[in-house]
Amino acid sequence: IVELWKNVKRVTVSAWEMGRSDPRKIIFSAKMGVALILISLLIFLKQPFQDVGRYSVWAILTVVVVFEFSIGATLSKGLNRGLGTLSAGGLALAMGMLSKLAGEWEEIVIMVTIFIIGFCATYAKLYPTMKAYEYGFRVFLITYCYIIVSGYRTGEFFHTATNRFLLIALGAAVSVGVNVCIYPIWAGEDLHNLVAKNFTGVATSLEGVVNNYLNCIEYERVPSKILTYQASDDVVYSGYRSAVESTSTEDALMSFAVWEPPHGRYRMLRYPWKNYVKVSGALRHCAFMVMAMHGCILSEIQAPAEKRQVFRNELKKVGSEAAKVLRELGDKVKKMEKLGEEDILFEVHEAAEELQQRIDKKSFLLVNADLWEIGNRPRNENDSQDLLNMDEESHFLEYKSLSEAVLDLRSVRVPKSWEETVAADIINPANVTDEKYFRKQTSWPAHISFQADAIMTKQEESKTYESASSLTLATFTSLLIEFVARLQNLVDSFEELGEKAKFKDPLEQQETV
């Protein structure tokens, strides 16, 4: 009993939480209750009409089935249901008359028509473009079978058909009425908010990625949820993931939103909902770059912290400017304002260019000159020492890069012990038999240790990794710059949306004030 009481308490708490976080759900449930009361009230009141009571089930059924969360969904379902019933009713009446003519073959004719209609309707609803009307086909089929069968039983085709249709219309009217009149929930508004929210999510992710990268925050152990692309509560990750994953939600909301009449802030026939989805798609195109940048953090091969610091200010500036642009665009989407006169991208382009120039000047940091084939340019260590004290750290880096490369995706062991194992392996190449053990432990440099038959080779390879790790810095930077380049595309689709949806012009507004 204590157990049961706990469960009840838990359910109550989570129900309360849900209600608090989205009060619309409570309101919607209450609306559903009101609609049901209304429809049963009608049935009680009209008790003198025997038929209405008898077919009352259709009205109740319609209310329950048609009553959807958003207005658009309710309207589209109601219409589907109405059309399906009407056309099936007509067809069933015609078929019923025909089957009467068939005399003693009546049953067979009915069977055959049921099969044919069932086949055609099911086949048609599987056609991709018909998916939106899936529900209509279902209703069509139900109605047809019902009218044919009950008509056969009672002989009252016409009566059944009209009664059924009237009660379904009644049910649909009540649901739509209640849904629209009491605190309407619009799919279009949801879509609008979703798109605006995605902007914030990507902006947060972008800032997080850049900061984590600069502060060299690494994942001790990358959550396996990220590796298999499942939802996770990592802030950086969930920001862009929700933007990337919202495709299907957006499509669903759009398909409902197009059914909705002009309302609230969307006073316009044929409101361009499609363009919201398009803006969101352009945002997604940017989000993929954030994703790739996040990949640089998740990666095993990491650029050394010292080198990242060289570009710290520039990277940070680009990141924050880009996030600012995203936030501003998101805000404009939310407020439904057009862009101002000044170029919103000016500052971020400026910052990106500074970053590019900086990279250019310091690009020697990204490569390993020792191995260049143009051998007549010996590396002057003193120069680099001036800049970074690389000489002192070079020994450290050599190991660092290897140990970082070992930051295995599963990282079941501390890197330290790996280094020891590698060392042991090089001294004693007979260890190679131990293959299974290695394969489980490391992902990337595994087979290198098998090749390594001389310490010489190993050192060269360790340098290879050093330069590989530095190149990831170049990658990160390129991706960030590409992100900035993609912003233009986003701004373009935003402007198209602003044009089509007749967003307010901030300049005109100021004038009128």
Next chain:
Amino acid sequence: IVELWKNVKRVTVSAWEMGRSDPRKIIFSAKMGVALILISLLIFLKQPFQDVGRYSVWAILTVVVVFEFSIGATLSKGLNRGLGTLSAGGLALAMGMLSKLAGEWEEIVIMVTIFIIGFCATYAKLYPTMKAYEYGFRVFLITYCYIIVSGYRTGEFFHTATNRFLLIALGAAVSVGVNVCIYPIWAGEDLHNLVAKNFTGVATSLEGVVNNYLNCIEYERVPSKILTYQASDDVVYSGYRSAVESTSTEDALMSFAVWEPPHGRYRMLRYPWKNYVKVSGALRHCAFMVMAMHGCILSEIQAPAEKRQVFRNELKKVGSEAAKVLRELGDKVKKMEKLGEEDILFEVHEAAEELQQRIDKKSFLLVNADLWEIGNRPRNENDSQDLLNMDEESHFLEYKSLSEAVLDLRSVRVPKSWEETVAADIINPANVTDEKYFRKQTSWPAHISFQADAIMTKQEESKTYESASSLTLATFTSLLIEFVARLQNLVDSFEELGEKAKFKDPLEQQETV
């Protein structure tokens, strides 16, 4: 009439096409027809029982609603419906008895209970984890209202409830029977095939990306569908897009597959369908890298073709080896085989390392030494000439990088004309007023031309872009290497799947042969 005839012809053709590409759809439609005939047959036969005929609608309704494409979906809907009806029936009976006790307040009590039940059921079904049972709640609500209302009218609570339940059970039995016995369509099998197909898709994309990159195939005009992440028929793009986008399909199929009994090749209770989704997620994690590489092709800033050729063989080898690994894994998933003894990743790791070493040796190609701050190392042009005849081409490259940077996302104009405009702008800085014109035309270097007040600056910037364009080559390579690194994760999750799903061991098979 000609118009109508054309339409009819078009519809027929597309229907035929659909049937040919997926014959299961035809079979499914025929099954639907058979199930409908069976259920109406039962109703005809049992005509002596008046009640059965009267409530026949429930059986028909159940068949139409429960009959879904895959077995898993049918079973889960059938069970939802059964449970919903049963529990609602019980509750309604109890409430009906209670309301009788209320005497003259009966109507009010009924109304209140309808409201409360409607509210609770609707609220519960909005709870995220309850989404799978959404249909059950709906049926619950319908049943409750129907039994209460019709019970009130006729006073036969018990009679109505049992009749309804029996007929729904009959309908569900017929649908499940027909669906399972005649050519069953399993959601699990669909899931299995989808995952295997994703492997091929990503492999094709990867090869396509690497080849396009090496052959310097650029998009004259990037399809705006790619920029807004909509479906497009670009082969490279659709390959990874379908893998990335299949998340929701996979989740849906999995939720159905878990309902299916052991069958065919999946003879095992609690078959690990979840792991298929996990493998697919790991594949998606790899696909994001392909996506980022594709981004390098889509980008405005492109590495010069000559430099790409330097790494041609290595890039190509890594690309084809990685694609081979993907294909092999996909094949293994399809055939349900475990991996062999040898390390499937050995060759691709080897190739990746060669690429890395090559990059290391040639990394001077990626940077622009002229701008290095360590000024005492003047660039020896002759050396590079030995390698690439860079000296001769340097003038060309200088323009090339700029003109490539102009390969605007929308590229409404030929790059040529842009260069001319830039030149004009530099000579005559007063042109800056023409801002709108510029903003529409270019995306990336737009504001540079406004800054440019001396040809000197412009040349420096053009070099900046030259080095930026070379760095994208480093980016492409890094991404490819990161892709290879992520393969390990994919192999791991594949092995987990193989373990849990008890895939065949190729070695054991050979022994038994």
